[in-house]
Amino acid sequence: MKKITTFIFLLSSIISFSQMKGKITDTKGKSLPFVSVYLENSITGTTSNNNGDYNLNIEKTGNYTIIFQFLGYKTAKKNVTINKLPFILNVSLQEEQVSLDEVQINSKENPANAIIRNTIANKNKNTNKLGKYTSDFYSRGMFKIKNAPKKILGQEVGDLGGGLDSTRSGIMYLSETISKITYQKKPKKFKEHIVASKVSGQDNGISFNQADEVNFDFYENSFDLAGKQMVSPIADGAFGYYKYKLTGVFYNKNGKLVNKIELLPKRKNDPVFNGFIYIVEDDWSIYGADVNVSGSQVGVPMVKSLHIKQNYNYVPAIKAWTLVTQTIDFNAGMFGINFNGRFSAAYSNYNFTPNFTENTFTNEVLSFAENATKKDTTYWNTIRPVALTNEEVSDYKLKDSIKVIRKSKKYLDSIDRKRNKFKPLNILTGYSYDNSYKKWSVNFSSPIENLNFNTVQGWNSSLSLNFNKRLNKTGKGFSTGVAVNYGLSDKKARPTGYFSYKWNNTSRPILNISGGITTSQFDAKNPISKFWNTISSTMFERNYMKIYEKSFAKVSFSQEVINGLRLYSSIEFADRKPLFNTTDYVMFPKKDIAYTSNNPIQPSNFNSSFTPHQMWSFNLGASIQFGQKYWSYPNRKINIGNKKYPSLYIGYKKNFGSGNSNWNSDVIYSQLYQNIGLGNWGRFKYKIKGGLFLDKKDIPFMDYAHFNGNRLLIAPNSNYLNGFLALPYYQLSTNDKYGELHAEQNFKGALLSKVPLLNQLNFHLVAGAKGLFTGGNKPYSEFSLGLDNIGFGKWRFLRVDFVRSNFNGQKENRVLFGIKL
Numbered sequence: 001m002k003k004i005t006t007f008i009f010l011l012s013s014i015i016s017f018s019q020m021k022g023k024i025t026d027t028k029g030k031s032l033p034f035v036s037v038y039l040e041n042s043i044t045g046t047t048s049n050n051n052g053d054y055n056l057n058i059e060k061t062g063n064y065t066i067i068f069q070f071l072g073y074k075t076a077k078k079n080v081t082i083n084k085l086p087f088i089l090n091v092s093l094q095e096e097q098v099s100l101d102e103v104q105i106n107s108k109e110n111p112a113n114a115i116i117r118n119t120i121a122n123k124n125k126n127t128n129k130l131g132k133y134t135s136d137f138y139s140r141g142m143f144k145i146k147n148a149p150k151k152i153l154g155q156e157v158g159d160l161g162g163g164l165d166s167t168r169s170g171i172m173y174l175s176e177t178i179s180k181i182t183y184q185k186k187p188k189k190f191k192e193h194i195v196a197s198k199v200s201g202q203d204n205g206i207s208f209n210q211a212d213e214v215n216f217d218f219y220e221n222s223f224d225l226a227g228k229q230m231v232s233p234i235a236d237g238a239f240g241y242y243k244y245k246l247t248g249v250f251y252n253k254n255g256k257l258v259n260k261i262e263l264l265p266k267r268k269n270d271p272v273f274n275g276f277i278y279i280v281e282d283d284w285s286i287y288g289a290d291v292n293v294s295g296s297q298v299g300v301p302m303v304k305s306l307h308i309k310q311n312y313n314y315v316p317a318i319k320a321w322t323l324v325t326q327t328i329d330f331n332a333g334m335f336g337i338n339f340n341g342r343f344s345a346a347y348s349n350y351n352f353t354p355n356f357t358e359n360t361f362t363n364e365v366l367s368f369a370e371n372a373t374k375k376d377t378t379y380w381n382t383i384r385p386v387a388l389t390n391e392e393v394s395d396y397k398l399k400d401s402i403k404v405i406r407k408s409k410k411y412l413d414s415i416d417r418k419r420n421k422f423k424p425l426n427i428l429t430g431y432s433y434d435n436s437y438k439k440w441s442v443n444f445s446s447p448i449e450n451l452n453f454n455t456v457q458g459w460n461s462s463l464s465l466n467f468n469k470r471l472n473k474t475g476k477g478f479s480t481g482v483a484v485n486y487g488l489s490d491k492k493a494r495p496t497g498y499f500s501y502k503w504n505n506t507s508r509p510i511l512n513i514s515g516g517i518t519t520s521q522f523d524a525k526n527p528i529s530k531f532w533n534t535i536s537s538t539m540f541e542r543n544y545m546k547i548y549e550k551s552f553a554k555v556s557f558s559q560e561v562i563n564g565l566r567l568y569s570s571i572e573f574a575d576r577k578p579l580f581n582t583t584d585y586v587m588f589p590k591k592d593i594a595y596t597s598n599n600p601i602q603p604s605n606f607n608s609s610f611t612p613h614q615m616w617s618f619n620l621g622a623s624i625q626f627g628q629k630y631w632s633y634p635n636r637k638i639n640i641g642n643k644k645y646p647s648l649y650i651g652y653k654k655n656f657g658s659g660n661s662n663w664n665s666d667v668i669y670s671q672l673y674q675n676i677g678l679g680n681w682g683r684f685k686y687k688i689k690g691g692l693f694l695d696k697k698d699i700p701f702m703d704y705a706h707f708n709g710n711r712l713l714i715a716p717n718s719n720y721l722n723g724f725l726a727l728p729y730y731q732l733s734t735n736d737k738y739g740e741l742h743a744e745q746n747f748k749g750a751l752l753s754k755v756p757l758l759n760q761l762n763f764h765l766v767a768g769a770k771g772l773f774t775g776g777n778k779p780y781s782e783f784s785l786g787l788d789n790i791g792f793g794k795w796r797f798l799r800v801d802f803v804r805s806n807f808n809g810q811k812e813n814r815v816l817f818g819i820k821l
């Protein structure tokens with residue numbers, strides 16, 4: 001069997017190389033990667049790999065004219081007569097001779113400015129020619145690392161998949177993707193169908209190399225790069241961001257004059273490029289781009305530099321220039337790990353007159369062919385349009401052999417024995433036991449990590465034991481566990497348990513069953529974390545968190561019923577009891593400050609709270625994402641939303657069975673949220689919440705509608721749209737109608753980048769507004785102005801806000817600090 005397999009592999013290699021092949025270098029013998037190679041009067045062809053080697057699929061003998069095109073080098077045209085295959089043709093490309101001899105300099109205007117203006121004016125005409133098409137897409141991605149440390153922050157780094165040599169250097173990631181893409185400009189639609197996907201060392205290799213992720217269209221005013229909206233050098237407002245310099249011109253193979261224009265950013269930290277853009281005279285089309293950007297400009301400080309190079313070819317049938325190759329090179333590093341990489345892409349077999357129907361585009365924007373991630377070596381050797389380098393071949397072979405070993409029970413058990421070794425210190429730090437072969441694990445939590453303080457329990461901690469089991473590769477699995485919380489001051493243990501089951505990763509039906517005895521905040525949304533309550537209580541004698549005891553049993557279920565609609569339901573029985581302070585411990589007591597009671601309504605009442613009672617609670621809700629787009633992966637569905645529309649949540653909650661009809665309640669509530677990209681002006685987010693109690697009754701306080709307040713100097717969480725920055729906890733809780741509005745505009749670098757000196761800091765200006773409207777009360781409002789992206793170098797996780805609140809004519813000013821992790 002082994003000999004047969006070897007024979008098939010050799011035969012497929014012979015078949016795949018029955019074509020034209022060769023090596024492309026410059027005049028000094030240096031290999032040229034990603035040179036576009038194609039037949040004359042066609043845009044169907046191939047590209048050279050990182051070593052300059054190419055394979056052009058020619059199946060018949062005869063006379064051919066082969067074009068070799070690469071930005072910065074003269075296009076070569078080779079007439080060949082092929083009598084037998086394979087045919088070897090090595091080519092040496094000469095650097096393009098760029099000069100200014102052909103340019104008529106007008107002293108009144110920079111000639112580069114006139115070229116850019118003409119290009120901007122002709123954008124629609126040029127892109128309309130490319131208004132719809134289908135094409136083949138091939139991409140390869142590779143990350144290489146050098147001198148990787150053995151540990152980071154005390155944690156073992158490992159061998160990163162087996163690709164490291166004795167110096168801990170080598171390929172840490174290698175992947176390929178072949179797909180079919182379909183595009184329409186008006187209205188803009190895009191979809192990709194992946195035919196084959198391969199990742200070195202993985203069975204089901206789903207690569208990062210998706211076409212939409214690297215769709216860097218310089219004809220757009222801006223496009224997303226690593227989460228940042230980069231301003232195109234031919235954007236409508238480009239002159240506000242760039243200066244231009246004409247460095248020379250040359251003629252291409254068709255006699256077209258091409259202008260080489262240098263991009264000079266006006267401000268260092270703007271989301272702009274430096275480098276060169278090439279413009280075809282008279283056509284005013286992009287001939288190529290060779291641009292760079294720093295990590296600070298794209299908002300990813302760990303990236304040192306990022307280099308994008310694009311090559312365009314002329315299509316006689318539509319008289320337009322279209323993208324055929326693109327490379328993205330980067331250098332990055334953090335925590336002592338430095339790596340570089342390249343994502344290369346090639347577009348071919350364009351069809352600019354496709355027959356689209358109503359069913360051509362759906363909300364599914366990415367899909368996989370059957371077994372796309374399981375193609376073998378024979379398949380890839382026959383379909384791969386760009387030859388592998390020797391280094392890449394070696395990496396595939398090495399990691400494929402390692403993969404077989406590392407999937408074996410013997411190997412996985414040996415890794416688990418090392419990882420599962422118990423140490424006495426694990427009693428305090430926590431412990432995990434894994435069975436990788438049978439795909440289950442047991443985890444014991446750290447009592448130190450769970451240690452916190454409140455005035456009811458005093459110092460308290462929780463111990464938990466959890467079991468997780470994966471049942472298949474499509475997401476089926478379950479987890480179960482128990483936990484016990486114990487307070488040193490109230491001397492009471494409170495046990496809880498849970499069971500969770502998920503059927504798949506497509507519609508993600510999830511069943512949760514839980515129960516036990518616990519402490520719960522009166523506001524179930526937990527407006528103050530246990531950690532910050534511990535700090536504010538023990539350090540400053542401010543016990544903001546108010547809790548009660550709940551003995552409960554709860555069952556909940558959720559599932560996506562159709563794309564964009566997910567239903568949630570739950571029913572809970574709870575026995576609720578009040579709790580009282582049992583300790584006044586504080587590290588630094590002050591005479592003018594004292595703890596308040598555990599009563600959220602009457603902070604000075606230490607003797608009474610609410611009447612103990614039992615309650616059933618039923619919840620039914622629906623999350624709606626209008627026009628939701630999604631990716632269909634082989635074993636899961638990933639929802640990516642729709643940038644044009646907001647998301648909506650509507651819900652109904654019924655409390656009943658208390659024994660007192662006045663305590664029962666019905667409330668309907670909703671939430672609308674949207675995150676809007678404004679291109680060069682950053683991002684605008686808003687969240688609108690509202691609700692209505694069907695009857696206004698004297699219900700238990702924990703069943704009121706509560707609003708996330710904050711009295712700390714620390715912003716409540718990383719999502720500034722979920723609560724208020726200065727509202728006292730429980731001040732405006734209501735059993736009536738209510739509405740709240742949260743809005744925030746992050747200008748990114750749009751404003752501060754234009755201010756001298758400040759633009760060197762790369763801070764982001766953030767403005768916010770909040771409002772709360774409750775029945776029977778005057779509105780509460782907040783306005784804020786802050787600075788985001790504060791820090792130095794790669795460490796930018798701080799935010800500072802100045803907040804001004806207003807309620808009943810009383811104004812308050814506060815400064816808050818936020819930490820983004």
